[in-house]
Amino acid sequence: MSEFLSQSGLLKGVKIIDTTINLPGPVAGAILGMLGAVITKIESSSGDPVSSSPALYRTINGMKNRIRLDLHNPQDKQEFLRLVSEADGILVGMRPTALAKLGLDYEILKAINPKLIYCHVAGFPKDSKKKGTPGHDLTYLAESGLLSTLFSDLTKVTTQPADMTGALYTAIAFLSGLQFRNSTGTGTSIEINLYESPAILGLIPNHDNRLSKNLQGDQICYRVYETADGWIALGALEEKFFNSFVQAIDHPEWMGKGDKLAEPGDEIFEAMKKIFKSQPSGYWVSIGAQHDVPLEEVRSLSPSKEFSLPYRF
CATH class of the missing domain: 3.40.50.10540 (Crotonobetainyl-coa:carnitine coa-transferase; domain 1)
Structure with missing residues (x-):
């Protein structure tokens, strides 16, 4: 509690x-x-x-x-x-x-x-x-x-x-x-x-099918990628976040292209998959912290007796 x-x-x-x-x-x-x-x-x-x-x-x-x-x-x-x-x-x-x-x-x-x-x-x-x-x-x-x-x-x-x-x-x-x-x-x-x-x-999904698809992880900027030791969630929906990320990985030519669909064979998508897999999840979390990009490791739930509310007063 x-x-x-x-x-x-x-x-x-x-x-x-x-x-x-x-x-x-x-x-x-x-x-x-x-x-x-x-x-x-x-x-x-x-x-x-x-x-x-x-x-x-x-x-x-x-x-x-x-x-x-x-x-x-x-x-x-x-x-x-x-x-x-x-x-x-x-x-x-x-x-x-x-x-x-x-x-x-x-x-x-x-x-x-x-x-x-x-x-x-x-x-x-x-x-x-x-x-x-x-x-x-x-x-x-x-x-x-x-x-x-x-x-x-x-x-x-x-x-x-x-x-x-x-x-x-x-x-x-x-x-x-x-x-x-x-x-x-x-x-x-x-x-x-x-x-x-x-x-x-x-x-x-009941009101805006387009937005729902954007949020289900099908875009290059908003999806889960495999890393060297697990998985990382990239939540760079806003262009500023995606641009910051691609500059951090030395690919400024990808700026403004984060909303592309993550389709097999797409040049940027395939390259990003390789880049993410080249480093462990902790490395990508640190990149997110340094460059103000939403990047978080995909973790498993751990047993806990704690049950708390998301309020602070």
Whole structure:
């Protein structure tokens, strides 16, 4: 957890109950916890499936107060409702029928705490024909058209865009609800669905096919090149960066030609491939630093317990 953020106290005193499992809701709770909120995670006797990966579970939930409650048990249910009555907000993630059956739907909890900010992380939106349909990240991406847009190999989907963007939107929704409550004195209910959440990742290809192609790594100035010991990413989209780079490698005659397609047989492209492969990645990173060119080594993710936000205050 980011110690800087946890000590900044931006949400100091805000109490949030997290009843969600898996990824979207719990990650949203972690984000809000990093901003200073006190997060109480309620888990059933079966726990959270993510606990099968202890390191990931601790990263997402380690900063939360965790309580086991069986909401079918009257005594545990009363303790849960007591917590709701004292909370600023709650994160729920079940389908509407399950929420109603457990007494977790908004109307019931609003009667207990009218100032409650209720964030429901759903699969499909409540005004769609697929409302209540079960799903996971892969199926939301498939239905939205983003699976084939974001991944060239449909058999290797290595990230969870729907879950993670859903988590971000949930945190934003809660902050918006908090502002609304502070302005009006009343709580609110907000639904965040995982089907529409990752749409922002397809914003460019959906609106500008030309720009999308420019950004997919097909230009000489904007692509990944093999080096003597790995790979380097050249991000010289702006002409000034590309011109600076080609001057640094003693090829000023290539200035202004970075937007050419990186096609096999192209004289500049073939030459650049050879030049990059002649030196290790570290050398090219140093060239970038010396000449103000976006050049970064392609690294692998390293195991980390750190989960922080890209904010600085």
